[in-house]
Amino acid sequence: MELIRIKDLEKKYKTGVTAIYDFDLKVKKGDFIFVIGASGSGKSTLIRMLYREEKPTKGSIIIGGVDVAKLRNRKVYKLRRKLGIVFQDFKLLPKLTVYENVAFALEILGLPRDEIRKKSMNALNLVGLKNKAKNYPDQLSGGEQQRVAIARAIVNDPKLLLCDEPTGNLDPETSWEIMQVLEEINKLGTTIIMATHDKEMVNRMKKRVILIDAGRLKQDYAKGTYTHEIV
Amino acid sequence: MKLFRLLGRSIRDAFKSVFRNFSLSLASISSVTITLLIVAISMVLSYNIENISTLIKKDFSIVVFVENSATNDEVKTIEKKIKNMDNIDSCVYENKEQVAEAWKKSSDTFKVIIESWDKNENPLADTFSIKVKNIENIKETAEQIKKIEKVSLVRYGEGIIEQLLSVLEVIEKFLIGMVIALILVTIFLVSNTIKITIFSRRKEIEIMRLVGASNSNIRMPFVIEGLFLGFLGSVVPILATIYGYSALYNFVHLDNISPFLQLAAPTPFIYIISLILLLIGTIVGMFGSAGSVRKYLKI
Numbered sequence: 001m002e003l004i005r006i007k008d009l010e011k012k013y014k015t016g017v018t019a020i021y022d023f024d025l026k027v028k029k030g031d032f033i034f035v036i037g038a039s040g041s042g043k044s045t046l047i048r049m050l051y052r053e054e055k056p057t058k059g060s061i062i063i064g065g066v067d068v069a070k071l072r073n074r075k076v077y078k079l080r081r082k083l084g085i086v087f088q089d090f091k092l093l094p095k096l097t098v099y100e101n102v103a104f105a106l107e108i109l110g111l112p113r114d115e116i117r118k119k120s121m122n123a124l125n126l127v128g129l130k131n132k133a134k135n136y137p138d139q140l141s142g143g144e145q146q147r148v149a150i151a152r153a154i155v156n157d158p159k160l161l162l163c164d165e166p167t168g169n170l171d172p173e174t175s176w177e178i179m180q181v182l183e184e185i186n187k188l189g190t191t192i193i194m195a196t197h198d199k200e201m202v203n204r205m206k207k208r209v210i211l212i213d214a215g216r217l218k219q220d221y222a223k224g225t226y227t228h229e230i231v
Numbered sequence: 232m233k234l235f236r237l238l239g240r241s242i243r244d245a246f247k248s249v250f251r252n253f254s255l256s257l258a259s260i261s262s263v264t265i266t267l268l269i270v271a272i273s274m275v276l277s278y279n280i281e282n283i284s285t286l287i288k289k290d291f292s293i294v295v296f297v298e299n300s301a302t303n304d305e306v307k308t309i310e311k312k313i314k315n316m317d318n319i320d321s322c323v324y325e326n327k328e329q330v331a332e333a334w335k336k337s338s339d340t341f342k343v344i345i346e347s348w349d350k351n352e353n354p355l356a357d358t359f360s361i362k363v364k365n366i367e368n369i370k371e372t373a374e375q376i377k378k379i380e381k382v383s384l385v386r387y388g389e390g391i392i393e394q395l396l397s398v399l400e401v402i403e404k405f406l407i408g409m410v411i412a413l414i415l416v417t418i419f420l421v422s423n424t425i426k427i428t429i430f431s432r433r434k435e436i437e438i439m440r441l442v443g444a445s446n447s448n449i450r451m452p453f454v455i456e457g458l459f460l461g462f463l464g465s466v467v468p469i470l471a472t473i474y475g476y477s478a479l480y481n482f483v484h485l486d487n488i489s490p491f492l493q494l495a496a497p498t499p500f501i502y503i504i505s506l507i508l509l510l511i512g513t514i515v516g517m518f519g520s521a522g523s524v525r526k527y528l529k530i
Contacts, residue, residue, distance in 0.1 A: 051441075073529040080443035091438050095251045105442040107240050110233035152442065 001029040003159060003191050004050075009059035009069075011045055019045040020215045023059070027193065029159070032186045034202045035195040037212035043195040046212065047164045050193065051085055052076050064159060081109065083160040084153025084190075088168040090145045092137040092152075098124070099133040102152045109156070123151040127181050143174035147181060154185055161185060163194035167201070175201060237451070245455035255428040256460060262424045263464025263516065266417040267508050271468045273413055274504050275476060277406030282495040284399040288366040290491070291392060293373050295359040296384040305381050306357060312379050313359060318372045320362040327355040356383065366396065417511060421464075422519030425457060429523040436527045446528045453520045461516025462509070469505040476501050 004027035011020040019042040027033060037043045048054045049061060052068050061068040068079055092101050103120045111119075124130045127147035137145050146166060153161055163182070167175035179201060186192050196202060202209055211219040249256045295313070297306055306324070313322050325333070331353055335342040348354075361376075363369050369387050377385045429436075439449045477497045485492035 074446060076529070077440070077443050077445040077448070080441065085441055091434075091441065093435055093438060104439075108237075108439070108442070108444040108448045110237045110240075112236070156443075 003027050003029045003064060005062045007060050009049070009061065010057050011049060011054060012057045018215055023217055025210070025217065027191060029191055030186070030189055032192045032207040033194070034205070034207055034209045035193060035212060036197070036202060036209060041212045042215040043212050044164055047162055047193065047195050050162055051083060052079055081156065082158055083162060084156070084158040086146070086149050086153050086161065086163040086166045088165040090149045092145055092148055094137050097133065098129060098135050098137065098140070098148050101137065101148055102155050105152050105155050119155055123155040126154070126184065127151045142170050143177055146170065146178055150181055154190065159191060161190050161192045163192065165195055165197060167196065167198055179205060237448070241451040241455050244452040245459055248452065248456055249459060252428065252432070255431065259421070259424045259428055259460045260464045263421050263461055263512050264467045266413070266420050267465050267468035267512055268471060270410065270413045270417055270511065271472045271504060271508055273406070273410050274507070275472070277410055278500060279495050280402055280406060283491055283493070284403065286491045286493060287395065291366055291369065291388060293361040293363065293369065293376065293385060293387040295361060295376055295382055296356040297358065298381045298383045299356060301357070301381040309379055309381060310359065313361065313376060316372060316375060318363045318365055318368050320364045323360045324357070325360070326357045327353045330355045330358055414511060418515050421461070421515045422522060425516070425519040426523040429453065429520060429527070433527050436524065449528060450521060450524050453524045454517050457516035457520030458513050461512035461514070464516070465508045465512030468508050472504050472508065473501050
C-alpha cells in the first residue's frame with residue numbers, strides 16, 4: 001500500500017535558490033527511509049514540505065490521498081494531527097513536565113482526560129521514560145529529551161513519523177538508542193522518514209536510503225549501505 | 232462536549248501560564264494597573280468639574296423687573312406668558328414689599344435704609360426670578376421676555392455668563408479629550424506589553440502549530456490569559472476608585488470655600504467608573520493578546 005507519492009516536485013525559495021527540483025518518490029506503508037545528502041542538498045526542505053511548513057512551488061505531495069502541496073495555511077493542522085515530527089533540537093516546552101509535553105498533543109484534540117492519560121503513558125512507556133513523567137525537560141539528558149519528543153510525536157498513533165536529523169545533537173551511543181526506539185515504532189506499523197548525516201548509522205540499519213544531491217534524487221538504495229561520499 | 236473540554240483546558244492553561252511566566256504576567260498586570268489608575272483619576276476629575284459647572288449653571292437666573300404702572304392682572308399675564316416659554320424651568324414672583332423684606336434680611340445696611348422709607352414710597356419693582364432649563368439659550372430667552380408688555384428691565388448677568396460658559400466648555404472638552412487620549416494610551420501600552428510577553432513565547436506557539444494545534448486552539452488560551460491579566464490589572468484601580476473616592480468625599484469639604492465646590496456624590500458614580508475600568512482592562516487584555524498572537528499564526 002502506498003502512503004506517499006511525490007510527483008514532479010519543485011521548491012524555489014523567494015531568494016531565487018532552488019532547493020528541490022524534478023523530484024519523484026513513492027513510499028509504501030511501513031517503510032523506514034533514510035534521506036541523506038550534504039548540508040544544503042535539500043533534504044530538510046523535503047521534510048519540511050512533507051509536514052507543509054514549506055509550500056512547494058510545483059508538483060504534488062499526496063499523503064494518504066490528500067495533496068499536501070495544495071493545503072491552505074489554515075488547514076495545515078489537519079495534516080499535522082495525522083503525522084508525528086521529531087527535530088534535531090527536540091522542541092520541547094521547558095515549562096511543561098515530560099508528561100504535559102506529551103499530553104499536549106492530545107489535549108488540543110479535545111480528547112477525554114482518561115484517554116489522554118492512557119495514551120500518553122503508553123507512549124512514554126514505549127520510549128522507556130515512564131518513570132520520568134513528572135520531570136521537566138532540563139532535568140533530562142539529551143537522549144532522554146529526544147525520546148520525550150518521539151513520545152509526543154507518536155502519542156496520537158500517526159501513520160507517518162518525520163524525523164529531521166533527530167540524532168544530530170547526540171553522541172553515537174545515544175543515537176543508537178534512539179534508532180532502536182524508532183525501529184520499534186516502525187515495527188508497530190508506522191512509516192518513518194528520517195533525514196540524517198550519520199553515514200555509519202545508516203549503513204548499520206540496512207534500510208531504504210535516498211540520496212539527495214543538489215536538490216535532486218540521485219540514488220535510491222533498496223537496502224542499506226551506500227558508498228557515496230557526502231559532506 | 233469536546234468544545235467544553237477544549238475551553239476548560241484553555242482556561243486551565245491560561246491560569247498555569249500566568250503563574251509559570253510570573254514576571255511577565257506581573258509586567259502586564261502592573262502596566263494595566265498604572266494606566267487604569269491614571270484613567271480613573273482623570274475620569275473622577277472630569278466628572279467633578281462637570282458637576283461643578285452644572286452647579287454654577289444652575290445658579291444663574293434671569294431677573295425680570297415689572298413696570299410700576301402694571302396692574303395685578305397685567306402681572307398675571309406676564310407670569311403666564313413667561314411660563315409658556317420653552318426654556319423656563321421655574322418662575323417665582325415677588326412683589327416689591329417681598330423684595331424689600333428679602334433685602335432687609337440680607338444685610339443690616341439695607342435694613343436701615345429700607346426702614347427709613349415711607350410705606351408707599353418703596354422704589355423697588357415687582358420682580359420675577361427665573362431659572363432656565365438650558366443655560367446656553369439664556370440670552371434668547373431674556374430677549375423674548377424683554378418684548379413682553381410692561382416689562383421694564385431684564386437682567387441675566389450679561390457678559391459674565393457668556394465668558395464663563397465658554398471657559399467651562401473649553402475645560403470640559405479638554406477633559407473629555409484627555410480621558411479619550413488616556414484610554415488610547417492604555418490600549419497602546421497594554422497591548423505592547425502583551426506583545427512583548429507573547430514574543431517571548433513564540434517558540435511555544437511554533438511548537439503548538441507543529442503538533443497540530445489549529446489557530447483557534449492556539450489563540451484561545453492566550454485570549455483568556457489576556458482577559459485574566461486585564462482583570463487582575465483593573466482590581467487595584469477599582470478598589471482605589473471605590474474606597475479612595477468615598478474617603479475623599481467624606482473628609483474633604485470644599486463647599487466651605489464656595490457653595491459650588493462640591494464633590495459629586497460617590498454612588499453610583501464610582502460603580503460606573505469601576506465598570507468602565509473593568510471593561511477597558513479585560514477588553515484591551517483580550518484583544519491585545521489576540522492581536523499579538525495573530526502575528527505568529529499562519530493564516
